[in-house]
Amino acid sequence: MTSMPLQTIIEKIKEKSQLSDDEIHEKIKQKMTQLAGLISEEGAAHIVANDLGIRLVQASGAMKIKDLVAGMRNIELNARVAKKYALREFQKGEIQGKVASFLAADETGQLRIVLWHALTKDFDVLKENDVVKILSGYIKESNGFKELHLNEKSKLFLNPPNVAVAQLSQQMQSQQQKQYDSTRKRIHDLKENETNIELVGTIVQVFDIKFFEICPNCGKKVSAKETGFVCNEHGAVKHGYSYVVNVFLDDGTDNIRAVFFKNQVKKLLKKEEEEILIFKEAPEAFAKIKNDLLGEMIKIVGKTSKNMMFDRLEFISNFVFTDINPEDEMKKLEKELQTAPNAPNNIPSLANL
Numbered sequence: 001m002t003s004m005p006l007q008t009i010i011e012k013i014k015e016k017s018q019l020s021d022d023e024i025h026e027k028i029k030q031k032m033t034q035l036a037g038l039i040s041e042e043g044a045a046h047i048v049a050n051d052l053g054i055r056l057v058q059a060s061g062a063m064k065i066k067d068l069v070a071g072m073r074n075i076e077l078n079a080r081v082a083k084k085y086a087l088r089e090f091q092k093g094e095i096q097g098k099v100a101s102f103l104a105a106d107e108t109g110q111l112r113i114v115l116w117h118a119l120t121k122d123f124d125v126l127k128e129n130d131v132v133k134i135l136s137g138y139i140k141e142s143n144g145f146k147e148l149h150l151n152e153k154s155k156l157f158l159n160p161p162n163v164a165v166a167q168l169s170q171q172m173q174s175q176q177q178k179q180y181d182s183t184r185k186r187i188h189d190l191k192e193n194e195t196n197i198e199l200v201g202t203i204v205q206v207f208d209i210k211f212f213e214i215c216p217n218c219g220k221k222v223s224a225k226e227t228g229f230v231c232n233e234h235g236a237v238k239h240g241y242s243y244v245v246n247v248f249l250d251d252g253t254d255n256i257r258a259v260f261f262k263n264q265v266k267k268l269l270k271k272e273e274e275e276i277l278i279f280k281e282a283p284e285a286f287a288k289i290k291n292d293l294l295g296e297m298i299k300i301v302g303k304t305s306k307n308m309m310f311d312r313l314e315f316i317s318n319f320v321f322t323d324i325n326p327e328d329e330m331k332k333l334e335k336e337l338q339t340a341p342n343a344p345n346n347i348p349s350l351a352n353l
Contacts (some may be wrong), residue, residue: 008069009045013199024048034091040217040234062133066150070141075148077134079104080165085112085189087123090323102126107166111146112155113137122158133157142263179317182301188253190313195303199258199315200329201251202297206290209265211280213239243276245269247293249300249315256313257307258300268298282338339351 081329087100182198215231
């Protein structure tokens with residue numbers, strides 16, 4: 001299902017009509033009243049756009065990054081490579097695979113492009129500022145960012161003829177890359193409200209998985225009423241579930257509670273949602289998972305947050321990497337710490353974890 005934020009719909013209506021924000025909101029309100037509350041505000045906005053003859057989603061041809069919305073499929077896109085990330089191999093059960101990604105941009109915005117399996121074959125020759133043409137990609141949202149994923153049905157063309165994409169200015173490239181770049185730090189050096197921080201450490205404690213009810217439309221937590229579950233934005237809904245897992249991570253300098261929500265829980269546990277929901281009905285089955293995670297070295301990227309109730313620093317994970325090479329990560333971290341300004345002489349080694 002394509003999910004376009006309400007404000008995006010309103011901006012598109014405003015851009016393609018002579019209506020003001022107030023007039024658009026009034027039309028949406030009238031449509032919701034007309035349909036007696038049987039439709040969400042986003043749905044009413046879609047109908048208003050249709051009544052005005054405004055096409056919210058481009059039907060065919062190459063799209064611009066700013067117009068891409070989570071849920072879109074069969075996407076055609078022309079863009080430039082702003083930054084390459086790593087290619088990594090993984091194993092899930094008996095299945096082995098590869099995944100690679102890069103940051104792409106056009107004059108309207110940027111997004112991460114993710115290549116799976118056979119699509120990674122050209123990743124090594126891909127260079128920054130190359131032009132790429134993509135056919136049959138699909139859009140996902142991950143931690144608030146749009147991502148364009150390519151699978152076995154997708155195609156990627158490198159520097160195709162007769163495809164023009166504006167050169168990215170140095171300032172634009174810097175701003176775009178900064179959004180995705182992370183800074184490697186030690187737990188001991190973390191401070192409150194830091195973002196895009198990368199930690200590498202060993203899991204030393206795992207807490208039980210917690211489930212909570214959410215709205216299937218917006219993903220926000222719902223409230224339990226006598227008549228059922230209610231979302232503040234979408235009213236009475238047939239709820240779904242989300243979940244959270246907390247662990248303590250230790251890197252030899254200190255330890256910190258790390259918090260993993262839905263998508264990151266799936267990556268941490270290497271399980272799909274259907275497998276995870278089993279633990280809701282059979283929580284005792286999670287005991288083995290907790291035990292298996294102990295001693296595992298992982299890399300996480302996210303932000304620090306102050307837990308006011310317990311007066312402690314916590315780490316909210318936005319990305320988690322479990323299939324890492326411990327030796328490579330040890331060398332990388334120790335090299336970065338030794339070359340950092342004011343680095344102490346007695347830096348703890350990750351080899352002691």
